[in-house]
Amino acid sequence: MPVLTLFEQIDKGTLWRSIGGIHPPERKSLSNRTSIASLTIADEYIVPLNQVGESSVLAISEGDYVTKGMLLTRGTHFGHLPVHAPTSGHVTKIEQRPSNHASGLPVLSCVITPDGRDTLSPDIHAPLSWSDIAAWSNEEILKKIQDAGIAGLGGAAFPTHIKLNPASDIELLIINAIECEPYITADDMLMREQSDAICLGIAIIHRLLQPKRLIIAIEDNKPDAIEEMHHALNRSQLPKEGVRITSVPTLYPSGGEKQLIQILTGEEVPSGSIPAQLGIVVQNVATCYAIKEAVLRSYPLIERVVTVTGNNTSNPGNYWVPIGTPISHVLTQTGFRGNETDKVIIGGPMMGYALYNDSAPIIKGSNCLLLPDSKELAPEQKELPCVRCGECAQVCPAQLLPQQLFWHAKAKEYDKAVNFNLADCIECGCCTYVCPSNIPLVEYYRIAKSAVKTEAEEKKQAELAKQRFELRTQRLEDERLAREAKQKEAAERRKSTMSSTDKDAVAEAMARIKAKKAAAGSNASTTAPDAPDNKRKDVAAAIARAKANKAAQNNPDASAGHSQPSEVNSGDDKKAQIAAAVARAKAKKAAQQGSKTASSDESNVSVDPIDTPEGVTAPIDDKKAKIAAAVARAKAKKVAQQGSKIASSDESTVSLDPIDTPEGVTAPIDDKKAKIAAAVSRAKAKKAAQQASEADSFDEIVAPVKTSDAPQEVAPPVDDKKARIAVAIAKAKAKKAMLKTESEKE
């Protein structure tokens, strides 16, 4: 007996043994008795904009009017899949809406409120005939398919234009019309009603791929569809040679891409690769219809056939549902009988997921809405321990070892699960179906898969971070080296250009600096005997002298004022100096004990003994305190205004001026003035505090000149505290005044 080639066997209709699989109750007769119906227009349509922000941009904005079939997104990426308006109306919102996804997480969606007219976009034209597109190039056709936003309608929603543009030559094209999952009859009904259109679509794909063989695979539980397709095939442009319809025995999940290839060719798609690498392309039958609409009519993928079925619906059947129709609208239109707690399942009973929120829309991949009542579902059963019966391994269509996967997934040993080819699991649910212990095996695999995915993602991220870190470290090091080299070069250049006289000049300058330093050192030693053993006093006196000197040089006016009191009070310079030094030392001691803010008042208190009682009574008497505050403010103001340190010699006399006091007192009366004054005083107090140490020193210099030494010695430590209290009160008052004015203003 001669060995037949693969193609000869295919032509003979040979089928290979499928691996695993189950025979769940089909329940298809529920929905395949009526023709495909349409729904009325919904209140709003929610079109998910999945790719916006990644590979595409919005083509519309809120408030725009769109016609049916108008483009909503635009992109140039080769994987870009545009979405279109399912009806005419206004774009009311572009916002996050619950998604039709197992997670139910919100995704960016375009909400369209229909105007009810369902006006077609002008781009959509009357259908062209096959001869019209004969001259078109493959690129043109692929562009049409991409522009129509066609995705695989079997459920995975993979962009069709990518699949139809494979890198390798295609020998076999398989049209998948298996529809093996229970309940679903969308493809069945579409084949019965639109067989000619489907064949046109298949012809377009055939033209694009030029395969040697074409198989339309239909499960043998759809005899009507098989017959219709046979007739349509005979009428169509498709070549008679190498094209056949193969009836495949009913078995779940023979509709899986890899499983179907196994059944029809006996070849196994290697793990991790795609069928195109074997020269095979599999297309869903509903996609063929959409391709025909797109290429011949420019009609984008804006509606699809959805099976609405289950015991909880009063009108089970198939419906043309626009993409973006809220599922709640479909439910009300088809007579949903269930209550709040009944499940709405997207997809079939084997691979579908329960919906969280029925305001989620129908998307391109949703082929079925299963509305089971409580009797249809297996009751929630408790998971029992695995008994190692091995049933799951026998039904697994991917030839995996579900038990082993389960053990490792449960133990979170994901790397071991990966070694058992976790990635090849198609999540068909056969193992769960047969498990006598009611273990939700697929759940475990999904969790394991997502954990593996996350881990891989993290690893990639870590690798990227490491690379970037290393590059950065390298860059910083290079920069540093470059800088150092540059500096070195510059220094060398300087050295080389420097003449000998310059060098001498530098040496001379260095010598001068040294000499100066030495002189300064000897100076300090000579002044030491002036003051007694107290070193601090000595330093203070030196500073005082230096400052006086500077003041005299800098400002002749101020120096005049400064020299006057000194002349009046003491003729002897040296004596005054010593006194100043002593005062300075004392003031410093006082300042160390007290806060710096007190310093401006300190001088005031120490200058005039009359002020002292004022300070004592301040906390008791309001008015007096106010006066004190005013004085403080005024002083602060003066300090700030004069700014220069030399001016402080005048200050002490000014502060004693009675005119200042009423000014301060009247301030709170006037609202605005008070507010300004308060703000200014606060700011000034702050400034004064900063300057305190310096201002303080000059006040002190003048102070001892006016009064005798004796009260001075006693006064600072005692009065210091009182003065501080006075200032604090003043500040508080200023604050209060400001608050008051503010509240009044309000």
Next chain:
Amino acid sequence: MSGIFIAIMLLTLLALLFGILLGFAAEKFKVEGDPLVDQLEALLPQTQCGQCGYPGCRPYAEAIANGEKINKCPPGGSATMEKLADMAGVEPEPLSATEEVQVKKIAYIREDECIGCTKCIQACPVDAILGSGKLMHTVITDYCTGCDLCVAPCPVDCIDMLPVEQTVKNWDWKLNAIPVKILDEECQC
């Protein structure tokens, strides 16, 4: 007598031969660097955050190879600590820092408040912040490791560490509050 002599000679020759062989192999198949450090580094999360006290993940891996404790990597969490313990051949020990709930965070710059001081750019160990002097900065979220190092230098405190948002793309079945059950059907038609 000569038998013993021959035996001794033979063994000596053999020892010599093997010695030379081993010496040659050691030279020929010499391993550059410490492979343990590379393996340890591969386990670390590469945030380069310096929370371990070392300037980056590589220095910490080197320190572990030299006997440093394995529990100083808060971004890695206890999972990383266990792997490190396994690799370094020491007993696992609880993390030194209090381990927070492991939510991945990423830096975000409040762009209105950014004054363009470039301080965060200098602090970022993975060059994930884009910007220029006196111009607004922003974080390239794909590159951000969530190391926290940019938060402290910001003079206007405009950097927030926000948890990575859950989207359909990074959604995890584990977090599914209502488990989706694959439905089995009992009734026969």
